[in-house]
Amino acid sequence: MKAATTSETAEREARRNRIRLMQGNEACAEGALAAGCRFFAGYPITPSSEIGEYLALHLPRVGGNFIQMEDEIASMAAIIGASLAGVKSMTATSGPGFSLKQENLGFACIAEIPCVVVNVMRGGPSTGLPTGPSQGDFMQARWGTHGDHPIVVLAPYSVREVFTETIRAFNLSESFRTPVILLMDEVLAHMREKVILPEPAECPAVDRLRPTGPPEAYLPYASDRDVSPLAPFGSGYRFHVTGLYHDETGFPTGSPAKIRQQMERLMGKMERGAGQIQRFELTGAVSGGSDPVDTLVVAYGSTARAAKHAVGEARQSKRSVALFRPVTLWPFPEAAIRQVSGSVRRVVVPEMSLGQLAGEVQKCIPPKAELRRVNRVDGIPIAPEEILDAIVA
Amino acid sequence: MANRIEVRFSGSGGQGIILSGVILAEAAAIYDNKNAVQSQSYGPEARGGASKAEVIISDGDIDYPKATNIDILLALTQVACDKYTPDLKEGGVLIVDSQEVLAIPEGNFRAYSIPIFRLAQEKVGKRIVANIIALGALVGLTGVVSRKALEEAVLSRVPRGTEDLNLTALRAGFEEAERLQRAEA
Structure with a gap:
């Protein structure tokens, strides 16, 4: 023992x-x-x-x-x-x-x-x-x-x-x-x-794929998959790296067809991976549940801490308020915000900038919902009371 | 929000304001096993600008990390005292250095004027330990963390070889708090 x-x-x-x-x-x-x-x-x-x-x-x-x-x-x-x-x-x-x-x-x-x-x-x-x-x-x-x-x-x-x-x-x-x-x-x-x-x-660490096949067949930018293995320089797999538009081998190309193929793959890998990349946290009532949300607050970073405090206080006084906190900012979680804001009356967006996040949120909420911005750019973090005012006023 | 206690340390850069905040937060979080968040604000100057550190201590989660309704305020300059005393809640505690702060604003709080810098010079022989004396007095007067936790936190943070010096300073702070409490009783 x-x-x-x-x-x-x-x-x-x-x-x-x-x-x-x-x-x-x-x-x-x-x-x-x-x-x-x-x-x-x-x-x-x-x-x-x-x-x-x-x-x-x-x-x-x-x-x-x-x-x-x-x-x-x-x-x-x-x-x-x-x-x-x-x-x-x-x-x-x-x-x-x-x-x-x-x-x-x-x-x-x-x-x-x-x-x-x-x-x-x-x-x-x-x-x-x-x-x-x-x-x-x-x-x-x-x-x-x-x-x-x-x-x-x-x-x-x-x-x-x-x-x-x-x-x-x-x-x-x-x-x-x-x-x-x-x-x-x-x-x-x-x-x-x-x-x-x-x-x-x-929190296991993930490592990039590395090529295993014959070096002469290696394609660092293969078009038949979203993400190709990446060979470390010096490992015997020789390939070209450039900022110019390039084909599957990595060498520059001016071919419209190849450019289109590569750019569509490049942008598409994010779209197709969005589910894996996007993370967010929803605190409070959820739309469609027994307690439909009247007001949705969207905030990230340290501002989301003030927002969480404000939402907690508002809910204590029986307000139907929820906080949507994107952890992944880009790709922007459009679909998730669209879903939770379906029936909201008001959306409050506090941010330490002059409406950058609010503009993106505006694209995802119903046109009839009122968007309220809470902005500060004077070096003072936004306080919970300022957000609470926007929720209740 | 259960038992949320807000402490603000204020003064000028170089007085050890931010280190005081870090030590108090470590005492609460690690040695008293509570929840704690420490944040700070300071100017671009290395010394002489306004300096402020805040510590929130709670038994529960701490969402908003900044102080808005202060329980305990330490002010080591008159400017800091004048600026932050209005944020003290009713019945809160204000601690100032008696040489630096000559005018204590009116208000519904308990104010203690302590010769922090003079004690540092007289009892330890080093003005640099003033922040540790202030911490000792603050904890002695308010019990915001246990004395044992504070002692352990001080010892784990200060440079090796300065432990005795800092413990002497801490105890000078505790003694000053006891003296003030006896005078009050």
Whole structure:
């Protein structure tokens, strides 16, 4: 029986070690390590700097590498290169740096190179409000780089979710061979919260497919499937990578038929994978249930915490209110919002930007529903009372 | 929202405001086994700008991580005191440094004026431990976390080799709280 007691003690000890007061940025770095990230390149910028700082310390301990690059453009290029060499890679930045990364981000989209880009939003445009929170990059995260392109954007709202969504960001980027943006805000990034980290078995890491057939038959962009295996450079599978439109082999093409085929596959892989990519949380009554929703609140990130508080208070005073919290921002969960908002009278959209999310929500709700915006761009997070006012007034 | 307690530490950059918040939150979350969230706001300056840290402690879930109706306010500058005292709830506790804050605003709260910086200099010989003295006084006066939890949290956060120094500071804070409570009784 002594052995059992020892193992129980060890289990308790292990659990205690998983209870931490952890900062959002730290949880992001821990999530990256748990997902198998072994390369980080970045340039420090408030409010994201702690991610790089933490990884600079911890990556070498697990055999990974950290490089502080000369700027954000080079950082993005470096993680693309590392990923092509077969290493899971990440960079982290904030608005001004995210702007600089856009060109190379587009390259990763069209060349289908898995990587994770963290953008901890701060006030903008330009250098804006470095230490203040914002959600002003909602649209930039989707359309910051030019041209039609697929992208996945995830937005956690708690420190624990930062950890699990960072792992999911890597897993989706590997599964779909696409860059994934982890969109955070200053409140979440700098907030410390009690977390009990999940066991590694609860969040398994997913690795990209690798080719197994003869190297001369390898097609890095095969048109008969959504996602082709990706060979690490140097593994004997020689192929071409370019930002130009390319055919199945990766070499540039000007053939309209081949371009159409590749672009339809590129965009289609996200549409067909939406079910796997999209995650959201619905709190409160559901449309069509015994308690039809009168008012729907849609919010993400740290603003969703204020919204949850407000919805909780409104429901205590017998209001029929629900909160729809998208965790996956892009592809935008249109179908899910359409479904829950079918019979609502009012939709409240609080965001630390001037209507970027509201515009997208507007497209999904019945025309007769009243849309109320709650906006702040002054560096002050939206308080529960402001949302409650919009719900009840 | 059960038993939600809101604490705000305020002063200027370099006073250890944010570290105080982190230590209190760790005391509550890890050593007292409650739920806690700590957040902060600060200016772009490394020193001298306004600094604010907030800790929410609860037995249940904490949705909104910021303080709106404050139970306990520590103010280490007059500016911070004037700015944040209106956010104190009725019957709340205000703790200020007696050298830095000369005018305590009127209001329905308990105010304690403590020579935090002077105690740091006299009892520990280092002004830098003022935030730890303030934490000791705050916990001694309010019992927002247990003294044991606070002690463990301080020891786990401070740089190695400074444990005794910080414990001396913490106890100076506890003693000051006891002195004030005896005077009140």
